Structures are given as structure tokens and as C-alpha cells.
Amino acid sequence: MTKRFAGHTAVDGLSLAVPPGIIYGLLGPNGAGKTTSIRMIMDVIQPDAGTVRLFGERASGRDLAARIGYLPEERGLYPKMRVLDVLTFLAEAKGMARGAARDAALKWLDRLGLADWRLRRVNELSKGMQQKVQFISTMLHDPDLVILDEPFSGLDPVNAQVMKDTVVDLRRRGKTILFSTHIMEQAERLCDELCIIARGQKLVDGSLGDIKRTHGGHHLVIGFDGSAGMAPEVFGDKQLVKRVDDYGQYAELELAVGADAQRILQRLVASGARLSRFELMEPSLNKIFIDLVGPDAVHAAARPAVETARA
Amino acid sequence: MPPRDRPWRPRVHKVWAVVRREFVERVRRKSFWIMALLGPVFFAAVFLMPILMSGGGGVKRVVVVDRTTTTFGAVVAEQLDSTRRFFVVGRVPGRPGVEDSLAREVGLKNIDGFLILSDSVTDTGGAEYRASNVSSLEDVGLLRETLGRLAERARLERAGVDPAMVARAQIRVSLATKKITRGRTTEESAGQSFSLAYFMMLLLYISLLLYGVQVMGSVIEEKTSRIVEVLVSSLRPFQLLLGKLLGVGAVSLVQFAIWGVSGRLLLSQRASLVSRMAGGAREVGQVFQVPHVSGATALVFIAFFLGGFFLYSAMFAAVAATCSTEQEARQSQVPVTVLIMIAFFGSFATLANPESRLAVTLSLVPFTSPIATPARWAAGNLTALDVITSLVLLVAGTVIVTWIAARIYRVGILMMGKRPNLKELVRWVRAT
Numbered sequence: 202m203t204k205r206f207a208g209h210t211a212v213d214g215l216s217l218a219v220p221p222g223i224i225y226g227l228l229g230p231n232g233a234g235k236t237t238s239i240r241m242i243m244d245v246i247q248p249d250a251g252t253v254r255l256f257g258e259r260a261s262g263r264d265l266a267a268r269i270g271y272l273p274e275e276r277g278l279y280p281k282m283r284v285l286d287v288l289t290f291l292a293e294a295k296g297m298a299r300g301a302a303r304d305a306a307l308k309w310l311d312r313l314g315l316a317d318w319r320l321r322r323v324n325e326l327s328k329g330m331q332q333k334v335q336f337i338s339t340m341l342h343d344p345d346l347v348i349l350d351e352p353f354s355g356l357d358p359v360n361a362q363v364m365k366d367t368v369v370d371l372r373r374r375g376k377t378i379l380f381s382t383h384i385m386e387q388a389e390r391l392c393d394e395l396c397i398i399a400r401g402q403k404l405v406d407g408s409l410g411d412i413k414r415t416h417g418g419h420h421l422v423i424g425f426d427g428s429a430g431m432a433p434e435v436f437g438d439k440q441l442v443k444r445v446d447d448y449g450q451y452a453e454l455e456l457a458v459g460a461d462a463q464r465i466l467q468r469l470v471a472s473g474a475r476l477s478r479f480e481l482m483e484p485s486l487n488k489i490f491i492d493l494v495g496p497d498a499v500h501a502a503a504r505p506a507v508e509t510a511r512a
Numbered sequence: 513m514p515p516r517d518r519p520w521r522p523r524v525h526k527v528w529a530v531v532r533r534e535f536v537e538r539v540r541r542k543s544f545w546i547m548a549l550l551g552p553v554f555f556a557a558v559f560l561m562p563i564l565m566s567g568g569g570g571v572k573r574v575v576v577v578d579r580t581t582t583t584f585g586a587v588v589a590e591q592l593d594s595t596r597r598f599f600v601v602g603r604v605p606g607r608p609g610v611e612d613s614l615a616r617e618v619g620l621k622n623i624d625g626f627l628i629l630s631d632s633v634t635d636t637g638g639a640e641y642r643a644s645n646v647s648s649l650e651d652v653g654l655l656r657e658t659l660g661r662l663a664e665r666a667r668l669e670r671a672g673v674d675p676a677m678v679a680r681a682q683i684r685v686s687l688a689t690k691k692i693t694r695g696r697t698t699e700e701s702a703g704q705s706f707s708l709a710y711f712m713m714l715l716l717y718i719s720l721l722l723y724g725v726q727v728m729g730s731v732i733e734e735k736t737s738r739i740v741e742v743l744v745s746s747l748r749p750f751q752l753l754l755g756k757l758l759g760v761g762a763v764s765l766v767q768f769a770i771w772g773v774s775g776r777l778l779l780s781q782r783a784s785l786v787s788r789m790a791g792g793a794r795e796v797g798q799v800f801q802v803p804h805v806s807g808a809t810a811l812v813f814i815a816f817f818l819g820g821f822f823l824y825s826a827m828f829a830a831v832a833a834t835c836s837t838e839q840e841a842r843q844s845q846v847p848v849t850v851l852i853m854i855a856f857f858g859s860f861a862t863l864a865n866p867e868s869r870l871a872v873t874l875s876l877v878p879f880t881s882p883i884a885t886p887a888r889w890a891a892g893n894l895t896a897l898d899v900i901t902s903l904v905l906l907v908a909g910t911v912i913v914t915w916i917a918a919r920i921y922r923v924g925i926l927m928m929g930k931r932p933n934l935k936e937l938v939r940w941v942r943a944t
Contacts, residue, residue: 240741243745291746296525
């Protein structure tokens with residue numbers, strides 16, 4: 202699918218397939234097109250080209266709202282409504298019957314420790330509590346597919362934990378979760394599959410393991426204990442090292458094709474470096490991400506003036 | 513995209529949820545009940561105040577300073593006394609300095625005022641009334657009328673005309689006005705139909721503004737609180753807008769029902785209320801003529817209110833959708849507000865001449881007809897066909913405006929930041 206805004210293509214020929222029953226991550230730097238893509242999936246905005254299929258049906262997210270839980274990045278509640286009324290209304294708007302919505306809301310409020318606040322107005326709640334209420338509104342109708350746009354942004358640590366636990370629990374119950382983030386550590390721990398996008402285009406997608414195998418190469422982590430010796434010179438040898446991320450006392454190396462890690466070790470020791478760590482490992486998702494996206498993309502993609510899509 | 517078959521039940525259910533939320537949240541608010549109470553209070557004030565004010569002054573105690581050389585002063589004093597509005601404390605000859613001492617008496621509140629008469633009353637028609645309160649039009653009018661009548665008689669008598677003949681000549685004509693409404697003579701006076709038209713216009717003007725602004729506030733609230741994105745992922749923007757309009761519209765109807773019932777109660781209790789509060793047995797209905805509101809008039813009022821409400825609220829919603837903050841919305845609503853004001857003041861200006869070309873135009877143009885047509889109907893010179901024509905045009909206009917407004921609304925509610933210019937608005941409307 203493709204979405205263009207005035208003089209700016211936010212999403213360019215992006216194609217995604219999210220298998221059911223997994224946690225799928227949509228990764229990308231700010232301005233990559235994540236939120237725009239999610240909004241198109243939810244039929245909040247319409248693609249200029251391409252189509253969206255949900256549950257194999259050609260129906261819009263709106264018509265299937267009863268089966269989808271959507272937490273947008275910009276989220277809010279009616280500040281003057283009572284907590285229970287807001288939750289009931291939002292579930293009703295998704296097509297749930299009023300009575301069932303009320304019961305489910307009470308159950309969830311009880312589970313998250315907000316039962317005593319059910320008749321308070323939303324603006325009397327603390328920010329953390331409001332986040333919980335928002336969260337309940339996403340899950341209340343027991344959706345099969347949960348779409349979370351930057352779910353962890355702005356959450357306090359306690360709620361981040363609640364969010365993570367719920368996501369894991371949803372997956373255990375066979376639900377599908379699609380979430381976007383630019384925090385790689387989270388994606389690495391949670392996702393079964395993921396897709397990295399930048400400038401509206403897909404860079405890579407697939408299972409986490411596959412991506413690491415294809416894009417990882419051989420990686421070496423080196424920790425120095427005081428003296429780094431002639432390390433920069435060694436890292437600069439294109440015969441041995443393809444790419445380096447040097448922190449001074451710590452470095453991540455990607456080996457050149459056919460290079461032997463032991464040669465590097467010998468040369469480092471010979472140059473007088475004291476090592477605290479020398480480990481061959483698979484690369485972090487963060488590393489892959491930076492490699493793929495490139496440092497320039499992180500600053501790229503200025504937002505069009507009229508569109509808030511922080512994708 | 514190809515048409516998809518959507519069952520209608522969930523769609524209606526979703527709109528209904530929005531209607532219910534708008535209605536319940538609004539009726540729960542204190543402001544709703546304050547308005548509900550203020551209506552009858554305002555109503556009572558309009559109908560009772562003139563009576564209370566005119567009755568509240570009570571009988572004026574006056575002294576007649578008589579500088580006439582005839583019996584004119586004595587006759588005036590006697591006649592004034594018999595009006596029951598004035599109690600003539602005494603008649604004093606016009607010594608020099610008497611005005612000052614009487615002014616002191618007025619200051620001490622021993623008397624309310626004094627009337628200075630000289631021969632010039634009958635000669636050139638000049639007299640003077642000094643009092644603590646000369647703003648009561650009724651008192652001054654009565655004074656002027658009494659003096660004029662007596663002076664006229666005195667002049668005629670002086671010219672040698674028979675006093676009996678003068679009395680006969682001065683019998684006043686009482687003109688009863690009865691309005692012909694749609695070919696039938698009613699008991700309604702011109703004053704009544706004017707006050708009915710005026711009252712309906714005022715109510716329509718205030719209500720259209722009040723509830724239009726409420727719709728605007730509701731759109732802005734959803735936008736600023738960012739809840740709108742979750743909402744439009746669950747229901748179509750049009751469903752949301754429709755639910756909003758229906759919900760606020762229902763609130764306005766309930767408000768009218770409360771006002772109507774309480775107004776009716778007040779009117780039925782008016783006689784006893786007035787006599788209890790004013791303490792006098794003055795003729796009720798003399799000051800402010802109470803219009804008769806027929807079922808047909810109520811129907812016309814409600815029909816045009818609803819038409820106008822949907823028309824203007826859709827515009828208010830579209831304006832709100834293009835704004836990101838309440839302040840911005842307050843500034844941007846001005847064109848819409850001005851339209852309502854044109855409708856009100858245009859109708860007001862043509863009230864005296866409801867057959868003029870301007871009045872006819874105002875009641876045909878959808879933006880002004882919600883106020884102009886009910887006003888002309890109340891003035892009594894519209895046929896059912898005129899009303900239906902106007903209503904059909906209003907409905908057509910409302911459909912078109914709502915369609916455009918819904919398209920602006922659909923795009924606008926998700927936009928934050930810069931307000932769109934006209935070119936962008938046109939693109940929003942034309943976008944598929």
C-alpha cells in the first residue's frame with residue numbers, strides 16, 4: 202500500500218503479512234511511516250494505492266472493530282466522563298452490546314485495581330491510571346487482533362510491565378499482536394516476527410532468527426580493561442573487519458568475509474591491549490537496525506505540516 | 513473499493529451509542545439544568561416585569577401649584593385625583609418660592625412630585641411636572657393626556673361652545689384589533705402577533721447559537737483529547753457526526769419541552785401570581801399581551817428549529833474539525849455566527865413588513881429561513897404552501913451543507929497543527 206501526503210510519500214509500496222497467533226513488530230525510526238501504515242490498516246485513512254485485508258476479509262478495520270483492539274499513539278479519553286461510562290461507550294462504539302460491555306469493563310477495572318475509581322471522572326485519575334483505562338479500552342472486547350502504536354511510549358515502568366505481561370498473555374491465548382516501536386530492545390525480546398521500515402519502504406521482514414542469520418554476519422564483541430593498545434589500527438584493517446562500532450572501552454565488530462577472529466585476538470594482544478571480554482556472538486537487533494537504516498535515516502523524513510502521523 | 517455488504521444493525525447500534533453518550537453526558541451537566549431553570553425565570557421576567565414595574569410605583573402623591581386665574585387648576589386636581597394613579601395632596605396658590613419648599617418635601621419623600629399650572633396651559637399648552645421619578649411613561653402619559661383633554665375643553669368653553677357638546681365630542685374611539693390568520697379572524701391583536709414573532713425569533717436565535725456551539729465544543733473536545741482516533745477506527749466519521757447531531761438535537765428538544773411546560777404553567781398561574789406580587793387588582797394582560805401558541809405554530813417552530821439546528825451544527829462541526837484548540841475554534845466560528853445573526857436581524861428588520869421582497873427572500877434561503885419563516889408565520893401571513901416550500905428548500909440546503917461539512921469533518925478531525933486554507937478545504941471535500 203502507498204500513502205502520499207502533499208508533496209511527500211509517507212508509505213511507499215509497503216507490503217506486510219502478519220500470520221495469526223504471533224507478536225509482530227513494526228520497526229522504524231521516527232518518520233518512517235509506522236503510524237501511517239497502522240492508520241491505513243485501521244481504515245482511519247485510506248491508502249492511495251493498495252489494499253488491506255484483515256482476517257483474510259476485504260472488510261475495513263472499522264467494520265471488524267469488534268475483533269480488533271487498537272491503541273493509537275496519540276491517545277486520550279473524555280476527561281469529564283466517568284471511567285465506567287467511557288469504557289462502556291468505547292466498547293459499544295466497537296459494536297459490543299451495552300450490558301456485556303459494562304460487565305467486561307467492571308471485570309477489567311477490578312483486575313487492574315481500579316474498581317474503586319469506576320464512578321470517578323477521568324480527569325480525576327492520575328496519568329498512570331488513565332493509561333490503564335486506555336489500555337482496558339483496547340482489550341475490553343477481547344479482540345483477536347491487537348494493534349498497538351508505540352504502546353510503551355509514555356508509560357510509567359509499572360504500566361509498561363502490565364502492558365508487556367498482557368501482550369505475552371494475549372499471545373499465549375492465541376491472539377495476534379501487531380505493534381510498532383522504535384525501541385529495539387523491546388522488539389527483540391517480544392517479537393516473533395518483525396518488519397523494519399524506513400522512509401516508507403520495507404527494508405527487511407521475517408522471523409527474528411532469520412533476520413539475525415541473514416543480516417547478522419559474524420560479530421565480535423570486545424571489552425577492554427584499561428589499555429586498548431593499537432585497537433583502532435587493528436579495527437581499520439579491511440581484511441579482517443568489515444564494520445566497527447567502537448566505544449573506546451567496548452567495541453562491536455562485524456568480521457570481513459573469511460576473516461578469522463583469532464587473528465584479531467593475536468594482533469590486539471600483541472599491540473598491548475588488555476582484554477576483559479572477547480566474544481563471538483549474533484548481532485543485536487539494534488545493530489542490524491542501525492546498519493540497515495543507516496545513520497542518516499534516523500534524522501530523515503521531515504513531517505508534512507498538516508499531518509501528525511509520527512510514523 | 514467495491515461495495516461491501518454491511519448489516520445495518522451494528523451501524524445503527526454504533527450511532528445510537530454516540531447519541532446516548534452525547535445526550536446523557538449533556539443532561540447530567542449542571543449547565544443544562546441551569547439553562548432549564550433560567551428559561552422559565554427569563555420567561556417570567558418578560559411577562560411579569562412590566563406589570564410589576566408599573567404597579568410597583570404605587571399611587572403618586574402630588575401637589576398642584578395653581579397659578580391660574582380660572583378654575584382650571586381645581587378641575588385638574590379633581591380629575592387627577594379620580595384617575596387613582598395620582599393622589600392630590602393639596603392645591604396651593606403659586607407664591608414665589610413655593611417650588612423650593614415643595615422640592616424639599618419631595619426630597620423628604622413626603623410627596624412624590626408637584627404639578628405647576630398657569631394660564632399658559634390653556635393659552636399655549638405649557639405646564640411643568642417636577643417629581644422624583646419622571647421616567648414612568650405611564651404616569652407622565654396619563655398626566656399629559658388629562659391636561660390636554662382639560663385644556664381642550666377649557667379653550668372650547670372659552671370660545672362659547674356648549675360643555676355638553678364638548679363632552680360628546682371628546683368621546684374616545686376604542687379600536688379593537690383582530691388579526692386575520694390564514695383567512696380566519698382570530699382574537700389575536702397586533703401586539704400579540706408581534707410579541708409571538710419576536711419571542712420565537714429570539715428563542716430560535718439563542719438556541720441555534722447555543723446548541724451549535726455545543727456541537728462545536730464536542731468535536732473540539734474529541735480532537736484535543738485525541739480520543740477521536742480510537743472513535744474513527746470503530747465507526748465512520750459520518751456516523752460519529754450524525755450521532756453527535758442527533759444527541760445534541762435531542763438535548764435541545766428536551767430543553768424546549770421543559771421550557772414549554774414550565775412556560776405554560778407560569779401562564780396559567782399568571783393572574784394569581786401578578787395579583788399576589790403586585791398587590792393590586794390591575795387588569796392582567798394589559799401591559800404585555802400574551803400570544804396564543806397554536807399546535808401548528810409549535811410544529812412550525814420545531815420543524816424549522818431542527819432544520820436550522822442540523823444546518824448550522826454541521827457547519828459548526830466542520831469549523832471545529834479544522835481547528836486544533838478551543839481558542840482557534842472560537843475565532844473560526846465567526847462566519848457561521850454572523851450567518852445566524854444575519855438571519856436574526858434580517859428577520860427582525862422585516863417583521864414590520866413581512867410581505868417585502870427581502871422578507872420573502874429571507875424565508876426561502878436555507879441559511880436565514882430557520883428564523884425568518886417561523887417569524888413570518890407568527891406574523892400570520894404565510895400559507896401552508898409557503899411554509900412547506902421554505903421547509904423543502906431548508907431540508908435540501910441542510911443535506912448539501914451536511915454533506916460538505918461531513919467531508920471536511922472526516923479529514924479534519926485527524927489533522928493537528930496548521931489550519932487548512934481554502935484550497936486545502938476544497939481538496940478535502942473532493943477527496944474520495
